[in-house]
Amino acid sequence: MTHRNRVLALLFLLFAITYLDRVCISVAAPRIQAELNIDPVGWGWVTGMFTLAYCLFEIPSGMMGDRIGPRRVLTRIVLWWSAFTMFTGAVSNYYLLLVIRFCFGAGEAGAFPNSSVVVARWFPVTQRATISAVTLMAAQVGGGLAPLLAIPIQTRFGWRASFFVFGILGVVWAAVWYWWFRDSPSEMKGVSREELEAVEPPMPGKAHRLPWGVALRSRSVLATCVTVACYAYVFNFFQTWFHTFLVKARGFSEGKLWMSALPFVIAAVSTMLGGVLSDYLVRRMGAKAGRRALGVVSLCAAGVFTVAAMMTRGQALTVVFLALVYGAITFQQAGVFGVLLDIGHKYAGAMGGLLNTAAQAGGLLGSVLYGYIVKSTGSYEAPFVPMAAALLLGAALWLQIDASEELAPTPLTGSGS
Secondary structure (H helix, E strand, O other): OOHHHHHHHHHHHHHHHHHHHHHHHHHHHHHHHHHHOOOHHHHHHHHHHHHHHHHHHHHHHHHHHHHHOHHHHHHHHHHHHHHHHHHHOOOOOHHHHHHHHHHHHHHHOOHHHHHHHHHHHHOOHHHHHHHHHHHHHHHHHHHHHHHHHHHHHHHHHOHHHHHHHHHHHHHHHHHHHHHHOOOOHHHOOOOOHHHHHHOOOOOOHHHHOOOHHHHHHOHHHHHHHHHHHHHHHHHOHHHHOHHHHHHHHHOOOHHHHHHHHHHHHHHHHHHHHHHHHHHHHHHHHOHHHHHHHHHHHHHHHHHHHHHHHHHOOOHHHHHHHHHHHHHHHHHOHHHHHHHHHHHHHHHHHHHHHHHHHHHHHHHHHHHHHHHHHHHHHOOOOOOHHHHHHHHHHHHHHHHHOOOOOOOOOOOOOOOOO
16 A cells, blocks of 8 residues: 555545534434524524634634644644534533534634645645545545444433544544654655655745735636535535434434435445546546536536425435435535645645635525524425525536636736737
8 A cells, every 4th residue: 555545544534533523413413402402593503603613714724734734733623623522522501512613613624625735745636636536525424424323322322422432533533643644745754756756746835825816816716615605505404404304394213313324325425426527527628617517517406406305295205305415516526626726736725725614604604594594484494495596506606617727826027018
């Protein structure tokens, strides 16, 4: 096994643990809401506090990874979020839960952008969407395992125990990562010449400073940010409201919640296939058309399946349609990370932080509005209308994204004309 494959294996475990910890609270949500007497609006803010903190700390954490390297930054991130995962299991009231979930989000912020730094430094350009697909697939594996692992623990030992168990996993990962990993292949003992020659050396420190003026004037960057916010508005539902929806809107018993693993299983497969197809389309059609085509088709399909899930009442069919929604969203997600690295691979951490900030803004809006819409309408299906609209808007915005436009600082001097 090459050193690059070992790095990928550790990233795979990182993302799996990330989603184990995130989805755990969704699985435990009906029990927590009952024990702490939390209404739909209150639960929207519980989930929203994580997303708010994640949004605020994304860009600083990504820039820190560019500056001092992902070895130290990811170690800090995982230890912090693991501690607050365990603190969630010890919470005694609603307001303390809000504080803990905010701190949890602040700690986890930067995991995705710093993994992008690792991919940019360790893997060739032609493999970046595929490698991103593997790590994103790992996240869905973790999400799929969460109900299968958490429900037996919660049934036997209570919902608090699951947070203690999952928190310990992160501590173990952080110890192994800090001991073995190095920020670039050139720093790692025993790396072959072939591995070193396959990737570009990391740029000097000043080159890592994202040209914000250029980025924020780029139509592709802005369109990508809004597209990500649109699909994250729906994506976040599966990490926050999904299990509550199944219990309260479709009458699922706790014993049937194992079916909630299906969207994450579908997403694990679709993420990998989407990443491979995205890179294939880039080779055949170029970066602009290749990334764009997959994004438009995927988000259009997700919007249609959202409407279907809203209209059906059968338990199994509801889960199937929601699995197709999630699968269609994740099918284009690796292509988004491909765009991130195509446009600004020299600034992978900062660009990852920018896009994830946009994603968390969309996720925050979705998780909080869901609670208000439920309270005002009395229906757990009503929030699906703006969810479908957001997905179709995201599909339209893909047409404004040009992955062939690499970010570069504006020259200080010109030739004139």
